[in-house]
Amino acid sequence: MERRQNHHQQPQNLRRNPSSSSSSSSSHSSNHRPRYRPPNRAGGDARPHSREDPYLDSGDAAAGGRPRSLARPMRAHASEAAAGSSIGVRERQEQHRRDQDREDDRDCRELASVVGTCPHMCPVGEMAQRERLRDLAVFERLHGNPAKTSPELAVKKFCRTISTRDVQLLDIRPFSVLGSTLDYLMSLMNSTPEPFETVHDFIFDRTRSIRQDLSMQNIVDKRVIHMYEKMVNFHVTSHHKLRLRSSGPDSFNISSLHHLNMEQLAKVLTSLYNLYDLNRDHSSTHKNEPEYRSLYVLLCLNSESLPEGERLSLWFRRVPTPVIKSKEMSFARRILRYFRTGNYSRFFSTIAAEASYLQYCALEPYIDKVRALAVLCINNGGYKLHPYPIAHLSNLLMMEESEVESFCNACGLETSLDEQGNKVLPTKQPAFEHPKAGYGKYGFSGLENICRGREAEENV
Amino acid sequence: MAAYLSMGEAHRRITDYLARFSDAVASQDVASLKPLLSLSSASPSLVSLADALNLLQDSNRLIKQSDRYSQFAEILAPLFRCLQNYRLHNLVDAYPAYEKAANAFIQEFRNWDSAWALEALYVIAYEIRVLAERADRELSANGKMPEKLKAAGSFLMKVFGVLAGKGPKRVGALYVTCQLFKVYFKLGTVHLCRSVIRSIETARIFDFEEFPQRDKVTYMYYTGRLEVYNENFTAADQKLSYALAHCNPHSEANIRMILKYLIPVKLSIGILPKDWLLERYNLVEYSNIVQALKRGDLRLLRSALEEHEDRFLRSGVYLVLEKLELQVYQRLLKKIYIIQKQKEPTKAHQMKLEVIIKALKWLEIDMDLDEVECIVAILIHKNLMKGYFAHKSKVVVLSKQDPFPKLTGKPVNA
Numbered sequence: 001m002e003r004r005q006n007h008h009q010q011p012q013n014l015r016r017n018p019s020s021s022s023s024s025s026s027s028h029s030s031n032h033r034p035r036y037r038p039p040n041r042a043g044g045d046a047r048p049h050s051r052e053d054p055y056l057d058s059g060d061a062a063a064g065g066r067p068r069s070l071a072r073p074m075r076a077h078a079s080e081a082a083a084g085s086s087i088g089v090r091e092r093q094e095q096h097r098r099d100q101d102r103e104d105d106r107d108c109r110e111l112a113s114v115v116g117t118c119p120h121m122c123p124v125g126e127m128a129q130r131e132r133l134r135d136l137a138v139f140e141r142l143h144g145n146p147a148k149t150s151p152e153l154a155v156k157k158f159c160r161t162i163s164t165r166d167v168q169l170l171d172i173r174p175f176s177v178l179g180s181t182l183d184y185l186m187s188l189m190n191s192t193p194e195p196f197e198t199v200h201d202f203i204f205d206r207t208r209s210i211r212q213d214l215s216m217q218n219i220v221d222k223r224v225i226h227m228y229e230k231m232v233n234f235h236v237t238s239h240h241k242l243r244l245r246s247s248g249p250d251s252f253n254i255s256s257l258h259h260l261n262m263e264q265l266a267k268v269l270t271s272l273y274n275l276y277d278l279n280r281d282h283s284s285t286h287k288n289e290p291e292y293r294s295l296y297v298l299l300c301l302n303s304e305s306l307p308e309g310e311r312l313s314l315w316f317r318r319v320p321t322p323v324i325k326s327k328e329m330s331f332a333r334r335i336l337r338y339f340r341t342g343n344y345s346r347f348f349s350t351i352a353a354e355a356s357y358l359q360y361c362a363l364e365p366y367i368d369k370v371r372a373l374a375v376l377c378i379n380n381g382g383y384k385l386h387p388y389p390i391a392h393l394s395n396l397l398m399m400e401e402s403e404v405e406s407f408c409n410a411c412g413l414e415t416s417l418d419e420q421g422n423k424v425l426p427t428k429q430p431a432f433e434h435p436k437a438g439y440g441k442y443g444f445s446g447l448e449n450i451c452r453g454r455e456a457e458e459n460v
Numbered sequence: 461m462a463a464y465l466s467m468g469e470a471h472r473r474i475t476d477y478l479a480r481f482s483d484a485v486a487s488q489d490v491a492s493l494k495p496l497l498s499l500s501s502a503s504p505s506l507v508s509l510a511d512a513l514n515l516l517q518d519s520n521r522l523i524k525q526s527d528r529y530s531q532f533a534e535i536l537a538p539l540f541r542c543l544q545n546y547r548l549h550n551l552v553d554a555y556p557a558y559e560k561a562a563n564a565f566i567q568e569f570r571n572w573d574s575a576w577a578l579e580a581l582y583v584i585a586y587e588i589r590v591l592a593e594r595a596d597r598e599l600s601a602n603g604k605m606p607e608k609l610k611a612a613g614s615f616l617m618k619v620f621g622v623l624a625g626k627g628p629k630r631v632g633a634l635y636v637t638c639q640l641f642k643v644y645f646k647l648g649t650v651h652l653c654r655s656v657i658r659s660i661e662t663a664r665i666f667d668f669e670e671f672p673q674r675d676k677v678t679y680m681y682y683t684g685r686l687e688v689y690n691e692n693f694t695a696a697d698q699k700l701s702y703a704l705a706h707c708n709p710h711s712e713a714n715i716r717m718i719l720k721y722l723i724p725v726k727l728s729i730g731i732l733p734k735d736w737l738l739e740r741y742n743l744v745e746y747s748n749i750v751q752a753l754k755r756g757d758l759r760l761l762r763s764a765l766e767e768h769e770d771r772f773l774r775s776g777v778y779l780v781l782e783k784l785e786l787q788v789y790q791r792l793l794k795k796i797y798i799i800q801k802q803k804e805p806t807k808a809h810q811m812k813l814e815v816i817i818k819a820l821k822w823l824e825i826d827m828d829l830d831e832v833e834c835i836v837a838i839l840i841h842k843n844l845m846k847g848y849f850a851h852k853s854k855v856v857v858l859s860k861q862d863p864f865p866k867l868t869g870k871p872v873n874a
Binding site: 313321 | 689769773774776777782785786831840842848850851852
């Protein structure tokens, strides 16, 4: 079989076949004004579900609907066609046939790379409009004034319904601006007095807008990987911090924030993995890829995958071998095994010994589940005349003793004292029940070490 | 293009094909129609036709020459373009042309009342998938995003829609479903199988028994695999066993494929295959796992999983096999129990945790008291062992009756 390069001309007007059932196509018109027309989706066709863009998360906007090819230089075919006599009959035949094909080929071969020109974190037009409408987030207000902002404070909002007809280049931030915007947003995580939900909400929305701008400019190369990793960090950390706050009067609101956060996290992770795959050379892995891949496993421990995600058994099929063999993935797989076999002993000790901060945050919701399983097993299988020492349970489950007691109570079990005055859990109590969701928040004894490890990493 | 081909000869070949095509349709002769659409067969007649087309370059004129042919121009013109591209190994352009021809064919197919052309439709469905796969390989090799298989999936859904109605054509729906399964499995978009499965299993127009046997087997194989991934072992056992029972007994490759997934399922419900089965169908990667289960040899299980890790991960059964660990523990403890019974029958039902630790050390596995107690607690919880553990005395006390219940064809309790 011959290997041939696909040389493509840039046709001025691709005719789109409206009865197409295949993926959407795009057109690029050579206007004088640098306008960008995002691709149209092919109507409401018979394609089953799958609204998601498999390659890039565009934050749900209409833009960014199709798989894109790598930004490789496209050689102009025009010169070759013009060279006429030096080309054999065969090449001319192929050219002829290709022209015929292109007429009714609905697929888009390449997209123009558009570069935005907005110099600030927020387009000037939007800034003015939101000042007028007093639609400024608390972080965007100049000296607290709800009607005044500045280029240093305003950040472009995510817009669900972008008019597909035209978006001005002046409204799109180029890559360098997006990078500094993201860094600014990340810096807000730890530096404001506002309650965490407010910070989360703001960063959630504004990072979605960043992804939208990236997608519209079709930026899918290596540079973006680090940005997506930072956004995953944000969502995973929120996963942990929102959980801590989901009790009390605001808990319903926060738990829906938590759920939406999981959804976005799934999208960003998937995009990140696609970026890793797109930008892989020599089947190596990217520097942080093992850790970020391991997060998927830890988020899906109980074999229900992330929303619209894949079952783990299927997901593993497409993970590159070097990632599978990595330390981070090996950790995740062991945790998975301990979870699935119910080995609560190793589950906790391994987390304490090996988890990174991100990994801990990802699997945190399962910690109490495993604790409940442990308490259940001990209560069921323990000898009635040997009540289980709370101190021992505390070591086993990586919890403070006071929290162990409270946890047992949450499971419908009573604790008591033995003759020496030590706290114990009598076994064979009939009333075990799983703690209700959001009942209480328990710590993890090894957490300081894990956090210390994280600080050390960040200082590197 | 090796041998010299005259324009006259090219002309003749093309007209010959056109005549065969229109005659086949006119006389509703599907046996003659099928080979005319079967690109991947690379039959000499199609190859020579493609050469003729590449030489002549203006086949459209020939098609339009006669009403007999021009009525099928929407099918034939793109089909010819496809053949030309295919012959020149340009799969990326061949695929869309074939899809166009296939689309036009379906429009005609819709209008034919009887299901005479169903087998030709099968050929088209098959070719669409295979052509798309090859086109994607070519795209990937050239550093481009593979996208044709995804398009093939959409197209096949359309074909499914055409067949999903009352009337004799509906028996073809299962074949198309199976092609869709293959596409989705290859793409990894397995969740898309759900909607076709729902149609097949709940739509009233379909009666599963009416479908051809071969298609039923393939369908059960794929849906069985889905049940394995979802860890519904009872359903997986049912479906894969059905596929095995109704599979062509001479089709060794197919039997092997079914067994590859059925064995882990059976193992999970406590049923072990015989050694000769594994050897007969070359599934020796499971041999050590079966041994480990028989002997309670945890080390063997772990090493077997490691040795074939890649293979098991790629086929998606690794997680299922990993979970067999609990059954291996059960077997190990049972062996200890049996040995103790032989030495001191009255005390056999008491097992010191230290003894378990020692047994594991023999297998070069290090476990501390906490972990052993944990394993024991889990085995009791999952009803793999009956009894209780005494924390202070570090002892397991087994029930005097049936301390190690068999799984009896049901999966281990969640």
